[in-house]
Amino acid sequence: MAGKRAKVRLFVDAELGPGQAVPLSRDAAHYLFGVMRLEADDLVALFNGRDGEWTARVVSVGKRKGILVCVQQSAPQTLPPDLWLVFAPVKKARTDFIVEKATEMGVRRILPVQTRFTNSDRFRVERQQAHAIEAAEQCGATHAPTIEPLQPLDRLLGDWPAGRRLLFCDEALAGTSATPKDASDAQQWAILIGPEGGFSPDERQSLRQMPDVMTTSLGPRILRADTAAVAALALWQSRWGDWR
Amino acid sequence: MAGKRAKVRLFVDAELGPGQAVPLSRDAAHYLFGVMRLEADDLVALFNGRDGEWTARVVSVGKRKGILVCVQQSAPQTLPPDLWLVFAPVKKARTDFIVEKATEMGVRRILPVQTRFTNSDRFRVERQQAHAIEAAEQCGATHAPTIEPLQPLDRLLGDWPAGRRLLFCDEALAGTSATPKDASDAQQWAILIGPEGGFSPDERQSLRQMPDVMTTSLGPRILRADTAAVAALALWQSRWGDWR
Missing domain, CATH: 2.40.240.20 (Hypothetical PUA domain-like; domain 1)
Structure with missing residues (x-):
């Protein structure tokens, strides 16, 4: 050799x-x-x-x-941190991009959700699973995230596993200075990125009432969903993940 | 009205x-x-x-x-922090993406550079300036970054302005735990993202010898250049920029 x-x-x-x-x-x-x-x-x-x-x-x-x-x-076998990415599918090229980037950034599961203002109801699980595997092959990871089928946001929140922290990137906070200051020793996390139309008032209320939710702003400009996904993953990985 | x-x-x-x-x-x-x-x-x-x-x-x-x-x-008129993004152009779609994302994330200038292993020597300034303006229109910014013409990395480094910090995202550090711990009150910054083939040994040496350079790793997986740009901008904005 x-x-x-x-x-x-x-x-x-x-x-x-x-x-x-x-x-x-x-x-x-x-x-x-x-x-x-x-x-x-x-x-x-x-x-x-x-x-x-x-x-x-x-x-x-x-x-x-x-x-x-x-x-x-x-x-050796390594796994990314026990982090899920929950997002509302957007246009095809940007959904592909989110799956690719989430794989590179390091997540265990990718869960597309339908929200009130979801921009797209199309999400091809097998195609996106292949896409995640290709991204894992490229980025040197020994693990590819599992891609779940599209499901309604309220069903996912209704079945939310106890103790899994949800970092809710609320674009309604753009321009405010809210940041997740609450240092946490939670081991299980998810990041939720909203659709480009934002969350509806009742979706926002359900989210804020969840016990394990943390809200964060991603700065003063309005980010597209794909930008927000990468930015939130970078912040999470550097604060709580395997970039520390 | x-x-x-x-x-x-x-x-x-x-x-x-x-x-x-x-x-x-x-x-x-x-x-x-x-x-x-x-x-x-x-x-x-x-x-x-x-x-x-x-x-x-x-x-x-x-x-x-x-x-x-x-x-x-x-x-009111607002400006993003005095931050430059320096990067080696990649394939067209990914270069477009970097310019769009840098605008959303908030930078003042975008400087494409030719490096030893640059993947592409094509960079159309006017097209990318229009692309940055379109991104600014979309993201609610009142400012669009200035796009500079492609120039050799060594010329840019040779004329580097005194006091401007350079955050060098070194993909050779992938898998190590180096993070930029040096809290700084510098007001002028730049982020440098390398080409997908990495920097050459002499480029890396020149960079490390610069007085205002800081090196950082972006985690254990190898990120594509476009992912690295968004991730580095998110880390910078949350530590030193207008996301604080």
Whole structure:
């Protein structure tokens, strides 16, 4: 292996471990051999969200199939903090962007919600799951967030797990100086980003009545939903997450 | 004016003040009357980066021209903190995104630089200036950042103004816990985001030798340049900027 490095990083849905053989899906084989032009003996970095990152060697090349064998672990399994991102889907390109960015910034679950003023009712779970996996492959994470189906905000809040803090980024606070000063030792968190039309008065009231909610402002300018998501994740990670 | 609100927010390059007439450019007239279908007596919110935001009334409608008259000031002039964003252009969509996001997050100047491993040498200043103005119109700012032409990083660093702090987001620190702990009363700042290929060893050395540089990590995952820009701006604004 001297001098050789894995040129491709790939998420797989298979066990990884010493000497473990990894059969490739049709799509993965097409990507590795058709698109990236890998050959036998080339190295690939694999992760599955459980076993860390493994360097694996190509042992069998086919048009729609192939086999890799794990050589050695190249990074331990790490998980992002137990943080969820809850957001109202926006236009397709900006929703894609939010999923990609949340993966890079480090979240465990992404939960799209329908709100009173949600800009879009379309959210394709499988497509977005693939998008999150691609972002994880790119950013060196050994874990990709789980993408949940679209659900009504009031149902999610009604079933809210006890003890999970909710950081509510309230665009109605733009221009005020409210910041989340309440240092907390909570281990479970979620960040809620509203739709571009804002929350309705009764949604805002339900949120403010929740026991574990904290409200924050994201500065004096009105941020688009995708900007707000990245900004809130950066603040959270630097205050309470794995950027400390 | 009772009950009427400005439906459109527009940046203009004209004086704004009580009773001031504002002649529209060809493009602005087309946008207001052709696209947004405004008519005489409709209200528009105007800003020029100097005189705050003014509510103005349409007094003359033409195909390629028109006149508004300022009615009253609706917001005072505010400037974002004296912060520059210095970044290496990436693919077009992501460069557009960086300019849009930097405007929303609040910067005074945007300075694209060519580095050893810059991914793109194309940067269209006029197009990006228009893009920043559009973002300012959207986000309620009364100021749009100035977009500078592409210049070599070493020239910018060679002429670096004394006393302006440079926050250097070093992707080589990903996975370490370096954070900018040095609380500072500096009033002038810049944030530097590297190209996706990273900085070269000699670029990194020049940067580290600058008197006013501070280095920071943006967490354990590798962020794309556009994600890094928004994340760094959020951290800066919440620590030293106008989100405090």
